[in-house]
Amino acid sequence: DTGVSQDPRHKITKRGQNVTFRCDPISEHNRLYWYRQTLGQGPEFLTYFQNEAQLEKSRLLSDRFSAERPKGSFSTLEIQRTEQGDSAMYLCASRRDRQTGELFFGEGSRLTVL
Amino acid sequence: AQSVTQPDIHITVSEGASLELRCNYSYGATPYLFWYVQSPGQGLQLLLKYFSGDTLVQGIKGFEAEFKRSQSSFNLRKPSVHWSDAAEYFCAVLTGGGNKLTFGTGTQLKVEL
Numbered sequence: 001d002t003g004v005s006q007d008p009r010h011k012i013t014k015r016g017q018n019v020t021f022r023c024d025p026i027s028e029h030n031r032l033y034w035y036r037q038t039l040g041q042g043p044e045f046l047t048y049f050q051n052e053a054q055l056e057k058s059r060l061l062s063d064r065f066s067a068e069r070p071k072g073s074f075s076t077l078e079i080q081r082t083e084q085g086d087s088a089m090y091l092c093a094s095r096r097d098r099q100t101g102e103l104f105f106g107e108g109s110r111l112t113v114l
Numbered sequence: 115a116q117s118v119t120q121p122d123i124h125i126t127v128s129e130g131a132s133l134e135l136r137c138n139y140s141y142g143a144t145p146y147l148f149w150y151v152q153s154p155g156q157g158l159q160l161l162l163k164y165f166s167g168d169t170l171v172q173g174i175k176g177f178e179a180e181f182k183r184s185q186s187s188f189n190l191r192k193p194s195v196h197w198s199d200a201a202e203y204f205c206a207v208l209t210g211g212g213n214k215l216t217f218g219t220g221t222q223l224k225v226e227l
Contacts (some may be wrong), residue, residue, distance in 0.1 A: 005158070033214065041121075042160070042217030044202050056213065091157060100165060101146050101208045103215055105157035 002026070004106035006092050013082055014113045021077045021109045025094030032075050033103060034067055035091040036060065041092055049075060050097060082113045116141045118188075122216035125197050128226045135140040135221050136191040137205030146208035147188045148215065149179055153201045161203075175199070176196060200225045 003022045013019050025032045030051050035043035046065070047057045051072040061067075064082075069075040079086055089110050093103035117136045127133055139145050148166050150158040162173025167182040179190045188205060202222050206215040 008172060040219070042206075042219050043215075045210075045214050045216065093158075093169065101148065101212070101215065102160055102163060103158075105150075105159075107155070107157040 004092055004094055005068050006090075006106040006109045008109060009107065010110045010112075012114065015084060018078065018080045019082060019111060020079075021073060021092075021111075022088050023077070023092030023106060024074045025092070028096065029094035029104070030072065030097045031095050032069055033093040033095075034075070034077050035093065037089040037091055037108070038087075042065055046077075047083055066074055079111070082111075084113045087111055087113045116145065116207050117216060117217040118124040118147075118205045118207045120203075120205055122221045123219070124222045124224065126226060129193050129197050133190075133192045133195045133199070133204050133223070135205075135223070137188045137190065137218060138186050139188060139205075139207050140186065141207060144183075145188075146212070147179075147181065148188050148206040148208075149173065149177070150204045150206060150217075151175075151190075151201050152204065152220075157215050158204065161190070195223075195225055197225045197227055199223060 008020045014047040033048040034046040037043045064080045067077045089108040091108045093105045117140045122158050137213045137215045148163045149161040152158045161177050162171045164171045164181045202220045205218040
């Protein structure tokens with residue numbers, strides 16, 4: 001069990017650029033989640049996958065955001081035309097499908113938009 | 115909608131003192147509740163969880179929490195705080211038909227030596 005890994009850990013970009021984050025879940029976990037966390041707030045749900053199917057998206061996930069999990073293993077979260085308000089920590093988490101509740105989190109990818 | 119509220123944004127305690135962090139939930143049925151801890155620059159680590167049964171739940175690092183239905187609370191406690199406990203603590207409830215966690219806004223714990 002190598003844990004959930006996220007890459008990159010830090011990303012600084014200029015407004016209007018596109019960024020992509022990658023998440024590798026724990027290998028036997030078929031559910032994968034993306035959360036966003038801003039300073040002073042708890043993590044906010046963005047979206048989740050069961051295998052390769054994206055089953056739910058939050059209203060927080062604007063059209064500039066897209067997440068994929070093409071082979072049911074790793075996932076990517078892309079933000080197009082970044083805005084300063086996108087600056088946040090993007091957290092990935094995973095769990096087994098039939099496991100109740102508990103999520104295993106990665107260390108996050110911190111985005112700073114200048 | 116199901117939610118949790120953490121009334122205290124910041125708490126400061128002296129090392130060796132006892133600790134209680136408050137969490138109130140809003141949920142019609144018996145909720146599934148969690149406490150996570152986040153150290154600076156790190157992801158979230160599960161401390162403990164409550165699904166059913168014994169209302170006093172033991173977790174890692176010497177933490178415990180008590181589920182009180184009458185008060186809609188799930189407060190986190192530790193008898194004697196260590197300097198390494200300084201971190202941010204999040205209460206969470208399982209929502210969305212059991213598909214996702216909804217987090218509170220967190221309590222930042224500072225430990226004075």
